[in-house]
Amino acid sequence: MAKIKFLLAGESWVSNSTHYKGWDFFSSTVYETGVEYLEKAFDNTNIDFIHMPGHQAAKEFPLSLEGLQQYDVICLSDIGANTLLLHPDTWLAGKSTPNRLKLLVEWVKKGGGLMMCGGYYSFAGIYAGAKYYRSPLEAILPVNIHTFDDRVETPEGAKPEVLDSAHPLVAGMGTDWPGLLGFNELVLKPEAQLVAKVDEHPLLAAMQVGQGRTMIWASDIGPHWCPVSFAEWPGYARLWNNSVNWLAGK
Known part of the structure; x- marks a missing residue:
């Protein structure tokens, strides 16, 4: 049986630091990605995980319908419009x-099956710089996007609440989930299915669009908003396998 081809675009960054040592200083640069836990979730599964870092996506993300159709599911995560x-x-x-x-x-x-996951450059994002509001994508997502900085930081922890435990997205996950440290504030569309919420805001929602499907996860796919305690919880891998299979119509 052919594997589901799952493309994740984003989840990479470059950090530059200046180090001062008295009179002297030097600079250093580090490149990092945020897919460690997600990639591990697809080990020995029916899903072929492909990561396209943000700096490559500007040029390499498909420029044609035929190019997109080589993938069954696409995720945009922490990558601005x-x-x-x-x-x-x-x-x-x-x-x-x-x-x-x-x-x-x-x-x-x-x-096609499309998901958008939360982060500082997802939905509206930090300073509203992700800028997916009023974009073509907003029309097909299960949520409306604010036009302002939509980050909600919950360093004390915010407990997700499952509202539709029968939905395939949360099959086998139970209802007692670890807490999250932040998320994007979103507005559920009337025609969408709300599967889970956090602090009265949509966390996990889904929608049928033509012959395809879309879903949102309003928090990170890994630290910092999605803490290690969540990423190492057995339900984490189940969530992402459920999501990709559902979006692919499996």
Whole structure:
């Protein structure tokens, strides 16, 4: 049986630091990714996990419907809309290129499975810089997106509440979930299914769109908002396997 091809775009960053040692100083740069726990969740499963870091996605994320159709499920996680809108040919060379947000809408309507996961550059994001509000993608997600910085920090911990334990997204996970340290504030659409909430806000929601499906997870896929205690909980791997299989129509 062919594996489900699951593409995650985003979840990477470069940090630059300046170190001062009295009179002297130097700089250092580190590249990191946030997919360690998610990738491990798909070990020995029916899912072929492909990670496209943010700096590669600007150029390499598919520019055609045919390119998108090589994947069964696509996830955007902590990657702002500008990365997909500003291909280097447009940004650097001033050439017209396809609008990849519009292509994703068409791909979903023809049977693709799309998820957006939370983070500082998801939904509206920090300073509203992720900028998915009023974009083509907002129309097909199960939630409406605020036009302001939508981060909700809960360093004290916020306990998720499962509302629809019969939904395939949460099969086998029970209802006692570990706490989360933050999430994006979103507004559920009337036609969407709310599967779980956190602090009275949508956490896990899903929707049928044409022949395809979409879902949102309003928190991180790993630390910091999704703490180690959640990522190492057995329900974590079950959540992501359930999600990818459901989005793929399995």
